Amino acid sequence: MIELKNVSKTYGKGQLRLQALSDISFQLQKGEILGIIGRSGAGKSTLIRCVNLLEIPDQGQVIINNTDITGLKGKKLEEQRKKIGMIFQHFNLLTSRTIFDNIALPMELAGKSKKEIREKVEELLELVGIADKARQYPANLSGGQKQRVAIARALANDPHLLLCDEATSALDPATTKSILELLQRINERLKITILIITHEMEVVKSICHSVAIIDKGKLMVKGTVQEILSDQNHPVVAAFLPEEKDIQLPTDIAKTIKATYTEEGSAVVEIKMPENGTITWIADVASLFNVKVRIIKSAIESFGTLTTGYLIALFEGDNLQIEQALHYLNEKKINIKLKGYASR
Numbered sequence: 347m348i349e350l351k352n353v354s355k356t357y358g359k360g361q362l363r364l365q366a367l368s369d370i371s372f373q374l375q376k377g378e379i380l381g382i383i384g385r386s387g388a389g390k391s392t393l394i395r396c397v398n399l400l401e402i403p404d405q406g407q408v409i410i411n412n413t414d415i416t417g418l419k420g421k422k423l424e425e426q427r428k429k430i431g432m433i434f435q436h437f438n439l440l441t442s443r444t445i446f447d448n449i450a451l452p453m454e455l456a457g458k459s460k461k462e463i464r465e466k467v468e469e470l471l472e473l474v475g476i477a478d479k480a481r482q483y484p485a486n487l488s489g490g491q492k493q494r495v496a497i498a499r500a501l502a503n504d505p506h507l508l509l510c511d512e513a514t515s516a517l518d519p520a521t522t523k524s525i526l527e528l529l530q531r532i533n534e535r536l537k538i539t540i541l542i543i544t545h546e547m548e549v550v551k552s553i554c555h556s557v558a559i560i561d562k563g564k565l566m567v568k569g570t571v572q573e574i575l576s577d578q579n580h581p582v583v584a585a586f587l588p589e590e591k592d593i594q595l596p597t598d599i600a601k602t603i604k605a606t607y608t609e610e611g612s613a614v615v616e617i618k619m620p621e622n623g624t625i626t627w628i629a630d631v632a633s634l635f636n637v638k639v640r641i642i643k644s645a646i647e648s649f650g651t652l653t654t655g656y657l658i659a660l661f662e663g664d665n666l667q668i669e670q671a672l673h674y675l676n677e678k679k680i681n682i683k684l685k686g687y688a689s690r
């Protein structure tokens with residue numbers, strides 16, 4: 347079990363003094379995957395760096411399997427650090443070393459034998475699915491493959507804890523999914539505890555067992571993903587709710603949008619998603635007014651049964667009929683906002 351007890355950290359002195367972490371306490375059970383979310387500057391990276399003592403807390407304790415590692419120095423601290431793996435947003439691989447040698451590095455530093463290192467690296471290459479890349483260099487790999495190397499390297503000394511600092515933030519959605527699946531497989535197979543710092547809801551929803559939110563250096567709440575995400579008033583949910591400012595007009599439309607209808611134009615309409623996540627009126631608008639609704643942008647999140655967010659749609663048709671359709675939707679109290687008119 348991993349426990350943080352009343353951990354605080356300040357940077358700077360005098361007027362520049364900044365309380366980055368304030369009295370943080372939580373527990374992580376063996377095999378748990380905890381996601382920590384929070385706004386930029388909330389203290390997420392400081393927290394994760396305090397867990398492996400890359401930053402030394404001013405106060406409080408980091409207790410790993412009943413050992414208070416904050417009190418350790420020298421070799422004893424190094425021994426404990428070896429049991430904590432870490433992966434980063436930008437992978438942090440050594441460009442002059444092959445993939446094999448990148449993964450081998452922590453074991454070389456730990457003084458393992460060549461045979462031991464070879465066997466372990468081969469096993470890890472298989473585990474993360476890049477056995478064919480052993481002799482390549484990082485520059486020849488995709489982002490997802492680089493993160494697989496970083497994961498293998500983080501596992502080299504059989505850690506009991508894996509720290510992930512925005513590990514999928516630089517990856518596209520499909521690669522993110524495959525890396526999250528890999529982390530989940532590692533968690534299940536090796537029973538390794540994982541602490542993830544993220545700003546991506548997808549990460550929390552797809553692999554975390556529990557989630558906590560950090561705000562201005564304070565840990566607000568920790569709970570299971572299920573209980574937190576089904577409560578739409580929960581601060582964790584609120585932190586992820588798309589706001590109106592999150593949906594912007596596509597640039598080509600923003601440049602040409604006009605306040606009045608133009609011949610051969612279409613109305614640009616912002617739609618607030620209803621909470622049940624279903625828009626039922628598109629077919630009505632088509633059949634009653636011969637207006638075609640085309641969704642061109644969305645910022646939507648789902649939490650349990652709640653769906654929330656915004657869409658941008660083009661209403662295409664004759665001016666009068668578009669106006670009638672908008673009037674009809676306003677009468678029905680559908681949450682829409684006319685942004686202007688675009689040329690087709």
Ligand SMILES: Nc1ncnc2c1ncn2[C@@H]1O[C@H](COP(=O)(O)OP(=O)(O)OP(=O)(O)O)[C@@H](O)[C@H]1O
Nearest residue numbers: 357358364366384385386387388389390391392393
């Ligand atoms: N080495 C440092 N020296 C001084 N201030 C620091 C240092 N590292 C972080 N800070 C400050 O501490 C606060 C927390 O920073 P931290 O990097 O932990 O936030 P974060 O939640 O990880 O942010 P982001 O999501 O933008 O990476 C910020 O105000 C930051 O400017």
